[in-house]
Amino acid sequence: MIKYSNEKDKCYGVVGMAVGMTIWNAEEMFIEVSLDESGFDCLSFTRDFLFTGDPAISPTVSWQHRLNNFRIMMGITISNVLCRSMVLHKRQFDVEDKQQLIKAFVEMGDAEYSLSESECMGYFNKSFDYLVQVYNNRRMQQKVKEIAKILSKERKMCSGDICRFFSDIIS
Numbered sequence: 001m002i003k004y005s006n007e008k009d010k011c012y013g014v015v016g017m018a019v020g021m022t023i024w025n026a027e028e029m030f031i032e033v034s035l036d037e038s039g040f041d042c043l044s045f046t047r048d049f050l051f052t053g054d055p056a057i058s059p060t061v062s063w064q065h066r067l068n069n070f071r072i073m074m075g076i077t078i079s080n081v082l083c084r085s086m087v088l089h090k091r092q093f094d095v096e097d098k099q100q101l102i103k104a105f106v107e108m109g110d111a112e113y114s115l116s117e118s119e120c121m122g123y124f125n126k127s128f129d130y131l132v133q134v135y136n137n138r139r140m141q142q143k144v145k146e147i148a149k150i151l152s153k154e155r156k157m158c159s160g161d162i163c164r165f166f167s168d169i170i171s
């Protein structure tokens with residue numbers, strides 16, 4: 001679902017995922033980001049995030065946890081592509097690419113969570129529209145550029161450092 005054209009593109013995508021985790025108040029669910037990994041492995045998630053169920057927990061609570069993680073994964077994927085498109089490449093996100101993302105998340109939502117297309121579209125549109133506003137913000141664009149430069153040099157950053165870096169703009 002996520003393909004990078006070069007190392008700089010990947011760096012901005014990883015920063016976008018970290019921004020997404022911070023925006024969705026899920027910063028306690030990831031440990032660090034690393035440019036030396038690929039795909040979603042660029043984010044090291046905590047055990048709580050990776051939780052898939054426990055027989056001692058009610059099915060409803062378990063399903064709600066998994067659904068919340070689906071929304072977060074959708075949000076960080078959208079954040080990844082919008083960060084690269086809007087901040088690095090300075091252009092709006094391609095409509096065809098948006099349709100491919102929607103299709104993938106609708107299929108995943110149906111297969112794994114029995115969500116209807118309209119439910120998936122609701123989650124997707126809410127995340128997408130909000131993140132377009134986030135990345136249209138000049139201060140956010142500047143922060144993303146600064147942290148991408150640091151990440152490119154350091155290769156890894158812990159979640160605490162990332163959250164502190166964005167704390168004055170994301171609350």
